[in-house]
Amino acid sequence: MTKSKLLIVEDDVDIRTQMKWALANEYDVHLAGDRASALAAFSSIGPAVTLLDLGLPPRPNDPEEGLAVLSAILSQDPLAKVIIVSGQGDKQNALRAVGAGAYDFLCKPVDLDELALVLRRCVYLADLEKEYREIQHGANAEVFEDMLGASPQMQAVFDFVRKVAPTSAPVLILGENGTGKEVVAQALHRRSAQGAGPFVAINCSAIPEHLLESELFGYEKGAFTGAQAQRKGHIESAAGGTLFLDEIGELPALVQVKLLRFLQEKCFQRVGGRQEIPSDARIIAATNRNLQELTTSGKFREDLYFRLAVVVVRVPPLRERGDDMVMVAKAFLHNYAVEHAKPSLTFAPDALRALGAHRWPGNVRELQNRVRRAVIMADGKRVTARDLELTDTLSALPPQTLKEARESVERELIQDALRRHNGKITSAALELGISRPTLYELMEKLGIGREG
Ligand SMILES: Nc1ncnc2c1ncn2[C@@H]1O[C@H](COP(=O)(O)OP(=O)(O)OP(=O)(O)O)[C@@H](O)[C@H]1O
Ligand SMILES: [Mg+2]
Structure with a gap:
């Protein structure tokens, strides 16, 4: 029988190693030490049970980071089984977590026999529920992240999202008007390691050409007439999350150059500024046009196309x-x-x-x-x-x-x-x-x- 997958989220290396040693015989153990790696691991491995320490960096003495991980996990999978491992004298917060949907809690120092017992019961329950869900929905669930679809065409899109979301690669979404490109982008965001961060959407065709650059990159005070104070652009606001560029085919040439540079360097300058500002925003672009054709006719830079189209998904038309x-x-x-x-x-x-x-x-x-x-x-x-x-x-x-x-x-x-x-x-x-x-x-x- 294959071992059930277990994800241990714990920033203390000693405790983590000790748990791994104690549990590796019975479980396929995966480890994470902070929010981003925990969420990435959760979406890529889909553990039967997650053991979650509430005090995580950058604020190990405060339960908020752990509670944020719990809520991100539950929003990905409302039936996920999370067992809280809380610090000494922190029962209050552990109970808060159970109130927010955690399955159970243990207090440190963790008694390994007790842990084994709680885990076995929890994995058993998780397996039962999974089996029940599969029977209920047939092999193919019809709802995935707000999208309905039982057809093989849509199941392929859902599989794509499951696989690609946890990577930080740029994604290009193709599809006719109204096929659900934005919902796919949101699903990719929610299931990514930065899923708890901001999702900023901008429609490149809805903003006049001369404003688009400052909308995206922000501007410094005095950059142009009317720039009375410094302003952040969308790339900056999307740091720690996802920037969704809708109708990317309409991006003016000048902005294409700046975006290309950002994709290469992960840095940009505000309009009228010299300072290099870093942003780790993941870029997801969408278009209903044939971008490849636009590159051939010179309307869209080929080098930018290749940067954006690292992975491409086509959302099929309804018919x-x-x-x-x-x-x-x-x-x-x-x-x-x-x-x-x-x-x-x-x-x-x-x-x-x-x-x-x-x-x-x-x-x-x-x-x-x-x-x-x-x-x-x-x-x-x-x-x-x-x-x-x-x-x-x-x-x-x-x-x-x-x-x-x-x-x-x-x-x-x-x-x-x-x-x-x-x-x-x-x-x-x-x-x-x-x-x-x-x-x-x-x-x-x-x-x-x-x-x-
Ligand atoms: N598979 C689906 N199941 C249920 N609702 C869906 C599905 N796909 C899209 N929708 C809904 O259809 C509407 C259009 O989706 P969305 O805005 O993502 O499409 P789009 O491809 O970005 O459209 P446009 O080309 O007009 O920008 C939204 O209200 C969305 O919630
Ligand atoms: Mg759209």
Whole structure:
């Protein structure tokens, strides 16, 4: 059997080594000594259990750093198992940590037998929960960091994020409008070692060319007319975190040079300044344009392109995500319906047909907007193609035969009834006004499972 992974976060080298010796037989032990290395290790190894010392550098006598690690870990994985190891006489803070979601705590000096026992129980529980989660979600969880997606295309994006987030490499995100480039950037940030630091987003096409340089790099007092005081730019504000440069294809030539220099040197100068200012901000860029083409035509520097595109991910358009589209549409419908106090709203068959046939040039954002508007417009319990403003899409489709129309209505009604009755055939059949055998027959014919 493979050993369970254990992450020990402890700044005292002696205690760390002692624990490792005591536990290495039973566990695959990983060590970290501060917040950044702890979070990087947590996202790259995914330990079953984390042992966390509350007093970490730079303030080893203060629990705040440890509590920040705890909260960053729990925001990555709300079910993560963290055992607090607190200093002598620091039970109060240990209890605070348990209140914030830690699994248990031990006080120093740690009794190694007690530690072994608590760990075994905790790992057992973590394994059980993991198994349960996997059964519940099927092998592929459908939600990842605020993104829905069960299609292989989206699972590939999630895998990419899992792998690349813990490195500090620049990432280039490609994708059409509204595909979710910014949510991918946020996921990369949250899962990085600097996940607790700032996430600063700037849209390069929304800021006039002459202001962009000072927005990004800041300026010194007197750098230009109106510069009455020194101001920090986004690169400086994003230190310790991530700078997200949206619509990077629109970056003016002058700013391209300065950004390239920053990527090479990790230093920059404010506008009107001479001082070299360091910033460890990680750069994530996104564009819906073909950057490679822009380099060929000379609009985008090739050397900058290669610096930004160390790793590249393409977020697929909605129309290439198969069944995800309907799943995401239903999720949005549910959320907005609850928000607008119309919780029993569902899609009418013509709406589902239109959703499936539409090209979605605006991708997830367009879907979100159409569904939000439709929920407001819908009368009764059904959202129609008209509510979605997709009647044009519908009329461009080849006409449905009566048989197709009947089957799609039947399918919708049966699925709804099964869902409402949690898959109970008898009560669903009763509600639909048909016999049990007839319902079974229809489910078989229409390819519907008990879960609807
Ligand atoms: N897989 C997803 N599941 C659920 N919601 C999503 C998903 N992807 C994106 N969204 C939502 O869709 C909207 C658009 O996403 P986002 O702003 O990240 O796209 P974008 O590619 O940056 O768009 P643009 O090209 O317009 O800048 C957001 O409200 C986001 O929360
Ligand atoms: Mg965007």
